[in-house]
Amino acid sequence: MTGTKSSRDRILEAAVAMTGERLGAGLSVRAVAARAGVSTGSLRHHFPTQRALQDAVLTAVYDTVVSDDSVIHDTSLPARDRLIACLRLVLAPAAPGAPSRKAWGNVYRTFIAAEQTEELRRTYLAVEREGQRRIEYWLAVLTDQGALAEGDNTRRARFLNTVLGGLSVERALPAGESLLTVETETLAMAVDAVLGSG
Template structure:
């Protein structure tokens, strides 16, 4: 444990979610794992949704790796493409299709007219963190442009938007965009990022 009780609680909740899913993140389970009382947990997180909201960026970070970002033997566009394809489902038909369906259902439930506020808030948290990670990668891959806010925002926003559009297109009946084609298109966009 870190010595910072709030951080310990978030870390414990993130571990539970990673091991057993978000539904397993209960106040009692987290308090037990963090080694604190219910009152202490409620002091930092008065509502359950506040605890869930706090762990979402951590869960996304666990899914997104930075592997190869420092591999200067590869062109930086290739390294960016490797990082960005993490936002697409695997090209394997069965797993990829399941992940696409899950992505669409999550997005649709958060964006529908009668969306639960929690779903919309959680999608916003994940979206914000995704944009932060892409900006971080771009700063590392192009340190000479790290202070160019317009380039960072345009490039990160464009790449994330492309990923969302490619996922939607890959789901659309009759579209020529398959998951392998989506990966190819994303790689081409990464080539043009610099």
């Protein structure tokens, strides 16, 4: 029932659904507004730029898929374990094997094999930005708690994001040994490197 939701919520719901239906497809203001049942002026009121809309969509997706607040703030666990658990949340949506192959196939077709348009570039960079923002948030929490020395969290997050990218590709490829063991060892090494940086 759309009557009880704000126009902003309806716009965001419509944009998230459209993004899920066509990865890499741009979010046309007119199409999103029509699907949400609002005017383009209303959409522009809430999201003045294409980037603002795209960033809000990706934040909503990450907040749903990678719900991390209870994990990163659970001080009953060591900082190392909390950060590893948060990074695992990013990997969790695409299970090893066929699901990961399908996900990477979509990424390949959308962002690598397709003609590189400015719209595709913006979409990919928005996804990258949101992943980076999420990891920087986790690192900021650990820094605020004194579990991580002050330092360049942007650089640290970039490193962890790169490790996650490699592990997600590895999930799509045939594995000779226990993927869980390899992932755990790799995440532990990466987190140890970050926590030991100063």
